[in-house]
Amino acid sequence: MKQSYLTLVLAFFAVGTYAQIDRSTMPESGPAPEIKLKDPQTFQMKNGLEVLVVENHKLPRVSIQLRIDNAPVPEGDKAGVSSLTGSLLGKGSKNISKDDYNEEVDFLGARINFGPQSAYASGLSKYFPRLLELMADAAIHPNFTQEEFEKEKQKMLTRLEAQEKDVKAIAGKVSAALAYTKAHPYGEFATEETVNNVVLEDVEKFYTDYFVPANAYLVVVGDVNFKEVKKLVEEFFAPWAKATPPTLTFSVPSDALYTQINFVNVPNAVQSEITTENLVDLKMKDPDYLPALLANEILGGGGEGRLFLNLREDKGYTYGSYSRLGDDKYAPARFRTVASVRNAVTDSSVVELLKEIGNIRSTPVSQEELENTKAKYIGRFVMALEDPQTIAEYALNIETEDLPEDFYETYLERIKAVSVEDVQKAAQQYIKPGKTRIVVTGKASEVLPNLQNISFNGKTIPIKYFDKQAEPTEKPEDGAENQG
Amino acid sequence: MDGFSEKRYIIVTLSLYLQRTTQYDIMRKLLLPGMCLILAVTVLKAQEVEYEEYDLDNGLHVILHQDETAPVVTTSVMYHVGGKDRTKGRTGFAHFFEHLLFEGTKNIDRGDWFKIVSAHGGKNNANTSQDRTYYYEVFPSNELELGLWMESERMLHPIIDQVGVDTQNEVVKEEKRLRYDNSPYGQILFTVAENLFEKHPYKDPNIGYMKDLDAATLEDVKAYNEKYYVPNNAVLVVAGDIDIPETKKMIGDYFGPIPKGADIVRDYPTETPITTQIEATTYDPNIQIPASIIAYRTPGFTERDAYVLDMISAYLSDGKSSKLYKKLVDDQKQALQVGAYNIAQEDYGMYLVFTLPVGETALDTLNTEIEEEIAKVRDSLISEKDYQKLQNKFQTRFVNANSSVEGIAGSLATYFMLYGDTELINKEIEIYRSITREEIQEVANKYLKPNQRAVIDYLPGEAPEQ
Secondary structure (H helix, E strand, C coil): CHHHHHHHHHHHHHHHCCCCCCCCCCCCCCCCCCCCCCCCEEEECCCCCEEEEEECCCCCEEEEEEEECCCCCCCHHHCCHHHHHHHHCCCCCCCCCHHHHHHHHHHCCCEEEEECCEEEEEEEHHHHHHHHHHHHHHHHCCCCCHHHHHHHHHHHHHHHHHCCCCHHHHHHHHHHHHHHCCCCCCCCCCCHHHHHHCCHHHHHHHHHHHCCHHHEEEEEEECCCHHHHHHHHHHHCCCCCCCCCCCCCCCCCCCCCCCEEEEEECCCCCEEEEEEEEEECCCCCCCCHHHHHHHHHHHHCCCCCHHHHHHHHHCCCEEEEEEEECCCCCCCEEEEEEEEEEHHHHHHHHHHHHHHHHHHHHCCCCHHHHHHHHHHHHHHHHHHCCCCHHHHHHHHHHHHCCCCCCCCCCHHHHHHHCCHHHHHHHHHHHCCHHHCEEEEEECHHHHHHHHCCCEECCEECCEEEECCCCCECCCCHHHCCCCC | CCCCCCCCCCCCCCHHHCEEECCCCCCCCCCCCCCCCCCCCCCCCCCCCCCEEEECCCCCEEEEEECCCCCEEEEEEEECCCCCCCCCCCCCHHHHHHHHCCCCECCECCCCHHHHHHHCCCEEEEEECCCCEEEEEEEEHHHHHHHHHHHHHHHHCECCCHHHHHHHHHHHHHHHHHHHHCCCCCCHHHHHHHHHCCCCHHHCCCCCCHHHHHHCCHHHHHHHHHHHCCHHHEEEEEEECCCHHHHHHHHHHHHCCCCCCCCCCCCCCCCCCCCCCEEEEEEECCCCCCEEEEEEEEECCCCHHHHHHHHHHHHHHCCCCCHHHHHHHHHCCCEEEEEEEEECCCCEEEEEEEEEECCCCCHHHHHHHHHHHHHHHHHCCCCHHHHHHHHHHHHHHHHHHCCCHHHHHHHHHHHHHCCCCCCHHHHHHHHHHHCCHHHHHHHHHHHCCHHHEEEEEEEECCCCCC
8 A cells, every 4th residue: 555655656756757858869878887897716727727707696597618728620631520529528428328417417407518629508506516517527538439429420411411502501611711721720621521531539539639628718607606616626627637739730821812703603592692701810919909890890890880881771782791800819810791692783792892891991981980889899898797707708818818917997998099090000901802702602693694794993803613612613504694 | 719609500490480670760740748657566586577667648568677787778669560460462561660660760860770879889679570579779878868769769750761661672582581592491480380370360471472562552651650650559668777767757758748559459360270180391492401390280378388388398309308309319310400399479379390300211200200209298197307307497497588688678578568467577487387297298188189280391492393
C-alpha cells in the first residue's frame, strides 16, 4: 500500500516536470564518464606457465582459458596436423575414458574445448575445482588412439569436401595462399592429400613439440578466489613438464609486383567475393599503430566507413564492404578490403574499391571524420570494460605483444593525440595501391567479360587465373565470350 | 592471435532466422501532450535482474534496468512486427523496414545515422524475426539522451521516400544472396518452413520474395509504417548506468509526444495438424555433402510444451554425451554434425533435427538412427541421471543468459512483448525446473511422432527440370 502510494507521487512529480524539448537539434553529450582500469592478479609456475586471475563476483560462473603463444608452425605436406591435434585433444585422458569425460563435463553443465595449442572451459563457479582438474588432465595427459585418429581424419576429409563449392571459404583460402604462398604457415592449407599424409605419430609429435608451457598463459575469470585458484592451478598443472617449442623458420612473403586481378572460377556463385590485399609489417608496439588503425577504420571500419557508404549506401552493390588491417609480431599481416557483390556489378565494385584505397592515401581525411572515428574507438574502449575478460586480455597483450606497461592507461590520450597528418602517413605506409592483389572468386561466364576491361590509372589491370587450390591455371573457357 | 580461439567445426549454424541490418524514415509531427505513468514494480534477490516498467499515455511500454558495472547504456526499441505481418504479395516487409528505418528522420539527414552513433562512441544495429523487430544502440552512459532522441526520431517521423526504398531494395537483395543464395545450406529454414506450413505466414521466408519487394509501391511502404511502427506496438528498454528519475523525465520528453496508432489485429490462419509424413527434396548448388532434415511443427513459444521441447533438444544434441551426438558422431561415426533445434516462434515453432553424413552414410540410414533415439524418448522415461544433467545445463544457461547489459535489454523486451511477462527474465528457470521426466515423454508423444514430421533430403546441385 505504502509502496504504491509513493510511486504514484513520484509519477505525478514526473508529469509535472516534462519540458518542451527542441528535437530539431541533437542532444549535447553529458560529462565524460570516469574510467577505471584494474589489473589482474598474477603468478608464474616453475614450468613457465603464467597465470592471470580476474575476480568478478557478479555472476556465479567462471571461465578458464589456456593459451600457448608459440610462433606459427609450418605444416607443409602434412597440413592439417595441427587441426587434427586439436580435434584429438579433450577426448578424455590417460586417467579417464572419453565417454566418462564427456559425461562428466555435460553433467556439470559445463563446456571444455581444445584447440591445437589452446583450451577453454566455462561453467558454474561451484564446479571450478573439478572443471580445472578435468581441463588440466586432458591437456597434460592426452590419450591419442588410432581409432579416434582415423575418425577425426575422416571427418576432416568430409569437411574439406563440404567446402568445395563454398565461395567464401574458397576465397578465404586462395587469398591467403596468394598473399603468403603455400610455403608459409599463414598461406598453407589442408587438402585431401596433405591430410592423408598425416599419421598418428605426427599428431603425437606436434603435441609433444608445441603443447608445452614455455609460452603458455592461463587466464581465470569469474566468481573465484585468487588464493584458491593459485593453490589448485599449482596442484593440477604441476605435472606439466617444462619444455620450449622448437624454433622453425619459414619464407618471407612479398607483395605482388604490380596491381593485378587473381581470378578463381566458381561456377555456382551468385555473388562474387572480392578481396584486395597487400602485406603490412605492423605490430601493436609500433608507434604508428593507432594512426594506422584509425586510417583503416575511416576507410572501411563499419557502417560509417567510406567503403560501406559508397558500395552499399550509395550504390547498393553489396550488403556490406569493409577493410581490415592486421598486425602480427611474427610475420607480415595483411591489409584487405572486402565485398560480396552480385555478379553484374563485380567490375564496378573493383573500381570503387581501388578508388577508395587510392583516396585514403592521396587526400587527407577530414577533421570531422577523424574526430568521429576517435570517438568510436573511445566508445569501444569504454564498452569493453563491462566484460571482465577485457582486463585479462589487456594484461595478456602487454605481455605477449611486448607493449609498455601503461599501454592501455594512456590509450585514450594517444588516440586523442592522433592528427590528420599521422593518419595519412600511416595510410601511405601500409596501403599499397600499386602492389595490390585483387582476388575475385566468382562465376566466370557472368563476371569475366567485364572484369577484363577494367582500367586503373589508365591501364588495363592484368588478370591471372587460379584454381581452388591457388594454383595457376588457364583462363576458364566459359568466361571468354563477349570480350571487348 | 590465431590458435587462441577455440576451433570448432560447425558447418551450419541455424541462428540464421534473424535478419540483421544496419539502417531509416517518416510521419508528421503531431502531438498529444501529457502522459501518465503507471507504476510498476521492482524486486530483487541475489542475481535477479531488477527492473521497473510502466506505460506512457500513447501506449509505449517502458522498461528500465540499472547496472553500474561500466559507464555504458543500451537504448532499444522492439516493435511487435515481423516477417509474418504482411498482406498477400508483400512478404519481407518487416525486414525491409529494418533497413529503411536507418535512412533518416525529419531531424537526422539521410546517411547520418551510423555516423552520429559512432561519432559518439556508440554502436548500433537491428534485427528482424518472423515475430518482431529490434533496434538498439549502445553508448557510453553520457550519451543516454542521444540514444533516446534517435529512437524517438525513428518512431515519430522517419523519412520514407523513393530514394531510400530503391537503395535498400538493392541492399536487401544482396543480403539475400550473401546469406542464402550464395551460402552453403542457406535454404534450410526456407525449405523447412515451406513444408511445415500451408496457411500461416510462417510458410514464407522472413526476408521475403524479391518480386514482392520489387512490386511494393511507396504508398504500400508508408501504410505499413503507419500501421506497425507506433508506440502502442512497441517497448522501449533503457538499461545500464542510468539515473532512474532523470531517465524517466527524458523518456517522457522524447517519446511522450508521439501519437498513438490504431490497434493492431493479428488474425493469422490456424494450421491443420500434420498426420501423414511429408517427404520432400531440396537442392542447393553451393554444397557438396547432402544433409538430412527431419522437422516437426510445434506450439508457440509461450506454451509450456515449447519449454519441454527445448529440454528434449538439449537431451538429443547438446554436448558430447548427448544421445544423437554420442551415437552418430562419436560412436558410429556416421555423421559429421548433428543438431536438434527448437526454433521458437510466437504462433508455432519448428523443431528440426539436422544431420550431415560422413563418407558414404546414406541419408535414410541417418533418419532411421535418429528416429530410433526419438522413439526412445516417446516410449520410455529418460534416466534420472540424464534428467539431472539437463537441469544442470539449464541452470548454466540461465546464469549465462543475463551476463551483459545489452543482452538483458533484449531479454526484457522479448519477455514483455512476446511472452507477456517481463518477470520471466528471473522466473523462466523455474519453468524448466518444474518439468518432469514424465512430461518429457508426454510431449515427445504429442509432437514428435513419425506421422507428424517432414523428412527432407537436402541434396547438392540444381533442381532437375520438371
